[in-house]
Amino acid sequence: MKKAILYLNQFFGQIGGEELADHAPEIREGLVGPAMELQKQLGDDVQVTHTIICGDNFMGSRTQEALDTILSFLEDKEFDIFFAGPAFRAGRYGSACGNICKTVKEKFNVPVITSMNDENPGVEMFKKEMYIFKGGASAAAMRKDVAAMAKFGLKILNSEELKSADEEGYYGRGVRSQIWMESPVPATDRVIDMLLKKVQGQPFKSELPIPPSDLIPIAPAIGLGDLSKLHIAVVTSGGIVPVGNPDRIQSASATKWGKYHIADKYDLIGGEYQTIHAGFDPAAANADPDVIVPLDALRAYEKEGKIGGIHPYFYSTVGTGTTQAEAARMGREIAAELLAAGIKAAILVST
Amino acid sequence: MQMANLIPVAKSVGANRMVPTISIPYPLGDPATSKEQQFKLRYHRVGVALDALTTDIQEQTVFKVKI
Numbered sequence: 001m002k003k004a005i006l007y008l009n010q011f012f013g014q015i016g017g018e019e020l021a022d023h024a025p026e027i028r029e030g031l032v033g034p035a036m037e038l039q040k041q042l043g044d045d046v047q048v049t050h051t052i053i054c055g056d057n058f059m060g061s062r063t064q065e066a067l068d069t070i071l072s073f074l075e076d077k078e079f080d081i082f083f084a085g086p087a088f089r090a091g092r093y094g095s096a097c098g099n100i101c102k103t104v105k106e107k108f109n110v111p112v113i114t115s116m117n118d119e120n121p122g123v124e125m126f127k128k129e130m131y132i133f134k135g136g137a138s139a140a141a142m143r144k145d146v147a148a149m150a151k152f153g154l155k156i157l158n159s160e161e162l163k164s165a166d167e168e169g170y171y172g173r174g175v176r177s178q179i180w181m182e183s184p185v186p187a188t189d190r191v192i193d194m195l196l197k198k199v200q201g202q203p204f205k206s207e208l209p210i211p212p213s214d215l216i217p218i219a220p221a222i223g224l225g226d227l228s229k230l231h232i233a234v235v236t237s238g239g240i241v242p243v244g245n246p247d248r249i250q251s252a253s254a255t256k257w258g259k260y261h262i263a264d265k266y267d268l269i270g271g272e273y274q275t276i277h278a279g280f281d282p283a284a285a286n287a288d289p290d291v292i293v294p295l296d297a298l299r300a301y302e303k304e305g306k307i308g309g310i311h312p313y314f315y316s317t318v319g320t321g322t323t324q325a326e327a328a329r330m331g332r333e334i335a336a337e338l339l340a341a342g343i344k345a346a347i348l349v350s351t
Numbered sequence: 352m353q354m355a356n357l358i359p360v361a362k363s364v365g366a367n368r369m370v371p372t373i374s375i376p377y378p379l380g381d382p383a384t385s386k387e388q389q390f391k392l393r394y395h396r397v398g399v400a401l402d403a404l405t406t407d408i409q410e411q412t413v414f415k416v417k418i
Binding site for chain 1: 352353354355356357361363364365366367368372375376377378379380382389390393394396397398400401404405406407408409410411
């Protein structure tokens with residue numbers, strides 16, 4: 001018998017409305033409110049053993065305390081899957097479901113599933129990190145939304161083949177997975193068919209959909225006189241690391257990045273640095289890593305006074321097979337470090 | 352700003368200031384040419400990149416390189 005636990009807010013946990021939104025987290029054995037519907041939809045092979053209830057304001061304003069408390073509830077419980085919501089269009093509830101699902105997934109490494117309406121801000125905040133099913137606007141959709149979560153949960157628990165986000169009904173996470181196409185037409189023919197349609201201006205459907213890009217606003221230009229005062233950082237997805245790859249950055253589908261001290265280097269020498277990128281022939285970059293991290297050229301501009309200096313570290317990861325979701329996360333982390341160091345300009349060299 | 356060989360990819364993922372490089376495995380220096388030529392090319396394109404940072408743009412822009 002597999003076991004499941006469900007998270008609800010104070011309203012659906014039948015504690016009360018807005019006046020009780022400060023309700024501290026609690027865990028109850030058995031089924032409260034929507035847990036009954038979840039149990040019904042999961043059937044006899046999965047038991048919803050506990051319901052966790054927490055006020056939306058408590059989770060919103062004392063988030064870490066709420067998460068820690070709930071983790072302590074869960075520490076001695078056995079469960080194979082964790083559900084939260086559905087949260088419909090309720091923003092605080094959606095954010096709470098996202099926060100608790102993320103935390104439970106990190107701590108216990110079980111599948112986590114929630115459901116929100118596309119207007120719920122929790123979708124944008126958390127869709128890349130978990131399965132969020134496309135839910136209704138209000139509790140009128142309760143049965144349907146719970147059914148969707150339960151159905152997918154059963155598929156995961158039974159190790160059935162999972163289809164794409166669109167087919168399953170959750171928001172795309174920006175994760176790629178390799179699948180066998182049922183098509184009798186070989187890939188080489190399919191790609192040419194697509195190309196012909198493209199040049200003829202006809203509609204075609206890519207087999208490798210790229211999630212719509214969240215374009216970032218254009219950064220204002222640096223004032224002409226200011227460049228000579230600024231320190232420039234170099235970031236690369238070309239996999240340049242000190243020989244031996246001390247941070248064990250993956251050669252493909254990277255989830256890690258590293259930073260390497262270059263304050264005392266004039267250029268990057270082959271034999272001291274190498275590329276661990278598995279997506280291209282490394283010979284040229286191993287012989288002279290400056291072809292990817294152009295430190296020698298930047299030092300020349302530093303000497304001339306065109307730039308004020310070079311950030312003492314360069315940042316590196318590998319960009320082959322890396323999902324947009326991981327790339328965006330690594331980008332945010334690196335950008336946060338650079339901003340904290342007062343860096344206002346960076347050159348990103350990709351391969 | 353981004354220096355990339357696959358400018359269409361850089362564009363589609365939202366880079367705003369772009370300077371082209373010469374290849375995927377050696378973006379900034381062709382090993383078939385002399386060390387001096389490689390440095391000259393690298394110095395030029397990095398210079399374009401630095402100038403790009405000081406250039407006002409209204410839309411995604413690919414900056415032109417001479418070598």
